[in-house]
Amino acid sequence: MNSxxxxxxxxxxxxxxxxxxxxxxxxxxxxxVSSCEGVEVAICAPFTALQALVDSTRGSRVEIFAxxxxxxxxxxxxxxxxxxMLSEIDVFGVVLGHSERREFYGESDHALRAxxxxxxxxxxxxxxxxxxxxxxxxxxxxQRKLRHQIQEGLGDVxxxxxxxxxxxxxxxxxxxxxxxxxPDQAQDICGFVRALVADRDPQQAERTRVLxxxxxxxxxxxxxxxxxxxxxxxxxxxxxxxxTLAAIIDAAGAG
Ligand code: PGA
Numbered sequence: 001m002n003s004x005x006x007x008x009x010x011x012x013x014x015x016x017x018x019x020x021x022x023x024x025x026x027x028x029x030x031x032x033v034s035s036c037e038g039v040e041v042a043i044c045a046p047f048t049a050l051q052a053l054v055d056s057t058r059g060s061r062v063e064i065f066a067x068x069x070x071x072x073x074x075x076x077x078x079x080x081x082x083x084x085m086l087s088e089i090d091v092f093g094v095v096l097g098h099s100e101r102r103e104f105y106g107e108s109d110h111a112l113r114a115x116x117x118x119x120x121x122x123x124x125x126x127x128x129x130x131x132x133x134x135x136x137x138x139x140x141x142x143q144r145k146l147r148h149q150i151q152e153g154l155g156d157v158x159x160x161x162x163x164x165x166x167x168x169x170x171x172x173x174x175x176x177x178x179x180x181x182x183p184d185q186a187q188d189i190c191g192f193v194r195a196l197v198a199d200r201d202p203q204q205a206e207r208t209r210v211l212x213x214x215x216x217x218x219x220x221x222x223x224x225x226x227x228x229x230x231x232x233x234x235x236x237x238x239x240x241x242x243x244t245l246a247a248i249i250d251a252a253g254a255g
Contacts (some may be wrong), residue, residue: 001216003204003208004206005198005207005208005209006038006039006040006209006231006232007038007039007040007209007231007232007235007246007253008040008041008042008113008166008186008209008211008231008232008235009041009042009045009232009235009248009252010040010041010042010065010095010096010127010168010211010232011041011042011043011044011177011233011235011237011239011245012067012095012213012234012235012239013043013044013045013046013051013152013239013240014067014100014236015046016046016235016240017045017046017049017240018039018048018049018075019048019049021112022045022046022049022052022053022155023052023056024051025042025193026053026056026057026062027056028241028242028243029043029062029245029246030057030060030062030068031071031243032242032243032246032249033060033061033062033219033246033249034060034061035122036061036137036249037171037253038062038081038253039252039253040063040115040232041052041061041062041063041249042062042063042065042092042093042127043057043062043063043064043065043107043239044065044095044127044202045064045065046064046066046067046192047066047129049052049079050064050066050091051089054069054089054090054091055164055192058090062123063093063125064090064091064092064114065091065092065094065095065100065125065127066081066086066091066093066094066095067094067095067097067101068081068094068095068096068101068117069081069082069083069085069086069094069096069119070082070083071111071114071115071117072118073118080123082118082120082122083118083119083124084122086122086124087122087123087124091124092125093119093124093125093129093166094124094125094126094127095117095126095128095129096112096116096126096127096129096131096153096155096169096235097109097112097114097115097128097130097149098129098170099129099131099170099172099175100175102158104234106139109148109149109153110152110169111154112128112149112152112153113152113153113155113156113225114156115152116157116165117156117158117161117206120157120161120164120165125164125166126158126164126165126166126236127166127168127170127211128148128154128165128166128167128168129166129170129213129234130145130146130149130151130153130167130168130169130170130193131146131169131170131171131172131175131213131214132171132172133173133175134148134172134173135173136200137171137173142189143192144222146169146189146192146193146196147196148234150167150193150196150197151196151240154197154200157251159161159200159201159204160201160204161253162200162201162207163203163204163205163206163210164199164207165208166194166208166209166210166211167188167197167208167210167211168191168207168210168211168212168213168234169186169189169210169212169213170212170213170234171185171209171214172214173214174214174215175214175215175239176215177214178182178214178215179214179215180215180217180220180224181211181212181214183223183227185187185254186212186224186226186227186230187228187229190210190212190227190229190230191228191229193210193229194208194229196211200209203215206245209231209232209250210229210230210231211230211231211232211233211234212224212227212230212232212233213233213234213235213236214234215237216233216234216235216238216248216249216251217238217244218238218244218247218248221233221247221248221251221252222251222254225251227253232252233252237246
């Protein structure tokens with residue numbers, strides 16, 4: 001963590017929580033986060049719960065994010081949701097390129113190249129997810145993979161907007177597995193990601209928030225959040241309970 005960048009803790013609920021469950025969770029979370037200065041908090045929720053969550057978090061430090069979107073504003077794309085549809089209801093941002101979207105729904109680097117600037121154009125904060133598989137990790141192929149993902153995902157973002165994109169480094173072998181990257185690994189790779197942005201624009205790279213994701217829990221968050229190039233976390237499983245997410249937010253405030 002670096003004092004220039006405000007840490008961001010984003011809870012990614014994935015396909016969990018009805019509107020009623022989402023409301024109950026938020027009522028439990030809000031009092032726990034009201035006093036944690038200096039940390040931004042995001043909840044990435046299913047589409048159906050977005051409007052209710054936006055309404056019940058207004059004026060709080062919690063911002064509401066979608067988990068995906070289409071690159072176009074409108075068109076014949078059955079089942080899809082566009083950036084203007086999200087910003088119309090005051091959604092704050094959107095997760096793009098999560099490894100589950102890439103693996104199960106064929107989301108490509110090419111599609112993300114259009115989605116990241118489309119989100120920015122609609123006033124949404126994109127969280128661009130990147131990460132290597134276990135096999136790529138074992139083969140020493142991590143840097144090549146991430147370089148390609150960053151080149152594509154940020155390829156059509158103007159230099160002066162690079163720092164508005166949050167990048168989440170999520171090693172796929174660490175997602176939902178309980179196998180968290182070591183602090184040394186997380187620092188190495190998040191520093192590498194920042195250097196890739198610096199190749200485009202060094203000043204923007206200092207603004208860019210690089211999150212770590214993959215089995216972040218309250219007991220490993222303190223070590224991860226104190227690393228110089230880790231500016232927060234994208235949290236899956238541990239975000240489903242308000243208490244555990246609040247503990248991770250506290251760790252980021254302390255880091
Ligand atoms: P996890 O998921 O925290 O359950 O590993 C992280 C993610 O998929 O964003």
